[in-house]
Amino acid sequence: xxxxxxxxxxxxxxxEGAEExxxxxxxxxxxIKKFENAGFGGEAFSLGKISTDFPVKFNDLVSLCLENLVxxxxxxxxxSPKTKVILSTTKGDMEGPLKGNILAxxxxxxxxxxxxxxxxxxxxxxxxxxxxxNAASDLxxxxxxxxxxxxxADLVSDFVVYGFQSLFALSGEICKPFDANRNGIxxxxxxxxxxxxxxxxxxNGFKAKHxxxxxSNDANHISGPSRTGEGLFxxxxxxxxxxxxxxxxxSYISAHGTGTTYNDEMESIAFNRLGMEEVxxxxxxxxxxxxxxxxxxxxxxxxxxxxxxxALIPSYGFSVPxxxxxxxxxxxxxxxxxxxxxxxxxxxxxxxxxxxxGPC
Amino acid sequence: xxxxxxxGFLGSELLTQSLPVLTSAGEEEVGLIFANKHxxxxxxxxxxxxxxxxxxxxxxxxxTLPNIINGEISIRNKWYGESVFSILPxxxxxxxxxxxxxxxxxxxxxxxxxxxxxxxxxxDIFMFxxxxxxxxxxxxxxxxxxxxxxxxxxxxx
Numbered sequence: 001x002x003x004x005x006x007x008x009x010x011x012x013x014x015x016e017g018a019e020e021x022x023x024x025x026x027x028x029x030x031x032i033k034k035f036e037n038a039g040f041g042g043e044a045f046s047l048g049k050i051s052t053d054f055p056v057k058f059n060d061l062v063s064l065c066l067e068n069l070v071x072x073x074x075x076x077x078x079x080s081p082k083t084k085v086i087l088s089t090t091k092g093d094m095e096g097p098l099k100g101n102i103l104a105x106x107x108x109x110x111x112x113x114x115x116x117x118x119x120x121x122x123x124x125x126x127x128x129x130x131x132x133x134n135a136a137s138d139l140x141x142x143x144x145x146x147x148x149x150x151x152x153a154d155l156v157s158d159f160v161v162y163g164f165q166s167l168f169a170l171s172g173e174i175c176k177p178f179d180a181n182r183n184g185i186x187x188x189x190x191x192x193x194x195x196x197x198x199x200x201x202x203x204n205g206f207k208a209k210h211x212x213x214x215x216s217n218d219a220n221h222i223s224g225p226s227r228t229g230e231g232l233f234x235x236x237x238x239x240x241x242x243x244x245x246x247x248x249x250x251s252y253i254s255a256h257g258t259g260t261t262y263n264d265e266m267e268s269i270a271f272n273r274l275g276m277e278e279v280x281x282x283x284x285x286x287x288x289x290x291x292x293x294x295x296x297x298x299x300x301x302x303x304x305x306x307x308x309x310x311a312l313i314p315s316y317g318f319s320v321p322x323x324x325x326x327x328x329x330x331x332x333x334x335x336x337x338x339x340x341x342x343x344x345x346x347x348x349x350x351x352x353x354x355x356x357x358g359p360c
Numbered sequence: 361x362x363x364x365x366x367x368g369f370l371g372s373e374l375l376t377q378s379l380p381v382l383t384s385a386g387e388e389e390v391g392l393i394f395a396n397k398h399x400x401x402x403x404x405x406x407x408x409x410x411x412x413x414x415x416x417x418x419x420x421x422x423x424t425l426p427n428i429i430n431g432e433i434s435i436r437n438k439w440y441g442e443s444v445f446s447i448l449p450x451x452x453x454x455x456x457x458x459x460x461x462x463x464x465x466x467x468x469x470x471x472x473x474x475x476x477x478x479x480x481x482x483x484d485i486f487m488f489x490x491x492x493x494x495x496x497x498x499x500x501x502x503x504x505x506x507x508x509x510x511x512x513x514x515x516x517x
Contacts, residue, residue, distance in 0.1 A: 040416055090425060092399075098408070099401040099479075102447045121447040123399055124427040131444065138462040159404070162411050163421035214466055215442050216388070217434035223422050234388060234440050238466060348422065349431030351443060 003137045005196045005357065006207030008301035009068045011061065012190035012288050013048035017068075022305050025313045026333060030287050032174045032186050040162045045170050047156050048188025048289025055155075058093035059108050061191040062153050066113055069149060069193055072204055081116040082146035084139060085109065087153070088122050088132035089293035094157040126256070126347030127215065128152070129296020130355050134213030136196045137355075147197040152297025155189040160292070167223070175259030175290075177283035177315060178268065178329055180322030185258045188289020192298035200360065206308035211340070211356045212242035218350035225262055229270025231352035232344060236274055239342070239354045250279045251338040252312055252330075254303050256346045257283020258290050259317070263346060268325025279342075282330045286316030296345045296353070303341045303357055312336050361423065361432065362403040364478050368394065368429035369436070371474060371487035376437060379489055382470055383437070391442040391468035391492075392430045393459045396477040399426045399447055429476065442468050451475050451486070451510060453503035457495065464492035475510070486510050 008018050013031025015021040024031065031048045038045040050056045066085075070078055077083060087109075092102035106119045122132045129152040136148035154160075164170050164187060171184030195203065196210060216238065218231035226232075240247070253276060255267050264283075271277055284299050291298055306313060312334040321327070341357045361369065376382045382390060403423045410417040422428065427445040434443065442463040448455060460471045474487035488509055494501040 040411060091404075098404040099398050101401075102399055103397060103449055106447070106449065118449055122444065123425075123447045124430075124443075124445045125425045135444075135462070138465070139458070142458075142461060142465075144458060158411075159408065159424075162416040163407065163418075163424065166416040166418040166421055215444070216440050217392075217431065217443050219387075219434040219438050219440050221435070222428050222431045231440060238388075242466065347427075348425050349427040349429075350434060351427060351430065 085119040088128040152294035154292035176317035177257030190291040190294035213355035225266035232270035268323030272325040282315035391463035453506035
């Protein structure tokens with residue numbers, strides 16, 4: 001059975017909607033800005049915020065994605081028993097009480113949009129977004145559901161800023177994934193919805209095929225990546241094997257590329273072990289920031305846009321190679337005939353996930 | 361470790377020590393399926409307290425993601441397999457069966473599963489293991505079977 005994926009709805013520091021986002025990506029415009037007093041001691045940090053004027057509320061963001069979806073696909077599609085809503089988030093709504101906050105969002109959208117069943121909520125760190133897309137695809141393949149709406153959403157909150165700051169993981173400047181002078185991540189916020197379905201005629205715009213996706217653990221450390229890129233290597237190997245595709249067929253890899261010394265180094269090692277060092281690769285974190293639970297979803301949406309426009313977006317912030325594994329970083333906007341596109345994510349807990357997209 | 365990780369780790373040790381089929385499985389073959397209602401709410405509050413009263417504690421922050429337990433168990437057993445942590449409104453036996461079916465299609469042969477719901481003064485901890493074979497055997501594992509195991513609490517407090 002074939003699973004199709006498409007029709008992204010995107011809200012982030014890179015714009016309102018898929019069109020504005022692609023426009024900014026194509027023009028190499030980053031959504032990241034420096035915010036004074038962002039840190040615990042009043043330090044300035046660079047962040048990818050949806051609005052610089054007012055704080056966005058989590059439930060509003062998720063709701064906005066679904067409202068747009070209803071406009072495009074209709075109420076009946078969303079509340080059909082054949083459609084499952086799958087939410088990927090790491091922290092959910094951090095403004096009110098912390099207990100039950102993620103379930104509260106599930107309850108809110110369940111009622112507001114008269115869903116046929118409670119949304120499936122995946123809460124698995126920074127790998128959640130790709131895992132949610134893979135879960136959707138697998139449920140469709142297993143004929144448990146016919147359609148899925150995958151939403152990835154996370155906000156920049158004091159909680160996460162202070163947390164990453166306490167790990168010395170944040171950069172004051174726009175991050176430089178894979179660059180020799182990289183010095184940390186930028187946190188970002190986003191809400192992104194993607195549609196998956198076994199029915200190709202359902203899509204309004206561009207669609208691709210979701211061919212396969214897997215998850216693998218590093219089995220090494222809970223907050224630092226494996227030095228051998230073990231989990232990423234194994235996940236990608238499994239994904240490619242399930243899809244029966246060779247590395248040579250890849251036209252683009254959207255890596256995780258957070259901009260930390262260790263993550264980017266690990267990915268370079270994994271991609272070399274996989275024989276993928278020549279495949280054009282980028283990180284999108286220099287545009288959106290690291291949007292945590294939304295990252296895997298919004299970055300897959302950009303993969304779809306790249307496929308749609310037969311283009312490669314440059315890896316923002318990269319100029320000097322800074323990893324021991326050689327990589328083919330995309331340096332400028334390039335037109336290309338796409339074949340298969342690989343998306344990877346890695347996260348705390350040693351989770352690594354990947355998915356493979358192909359043309360229709 | 362935080363309280364969620366400690367419970368998950370303890371349960372996983374009890375299971376691996378009593379089920380040789382888990383430790384003899386291939387290093388990519390054990391799938392971890394976990395869920396709860398409240399994610400890491402208790403630890404979230406502790407982390408928040410740390411920066412409201414003193415300075416943000418990195419040791420606490422790391423445990424404000426529920427899937428860290430998947431990591432701890434993977435590290436302990438050197439398992440490189442499939443893994444997931446979900447937030448569910450209630451304990452749901454179907455979640456484990458459905459997820460196991462998906463993992464089995466990607467090479468998983470054994471499942472180590474758990475419900476790790478932590479609330480102050482009320483921990484609801486249930487962990488179990490089954491083989492992928494049991495999904496398609498003559499008497500396949502059912503949601504009733506899992507529900508019966510879950511309901512047979514040893515002690516309540």
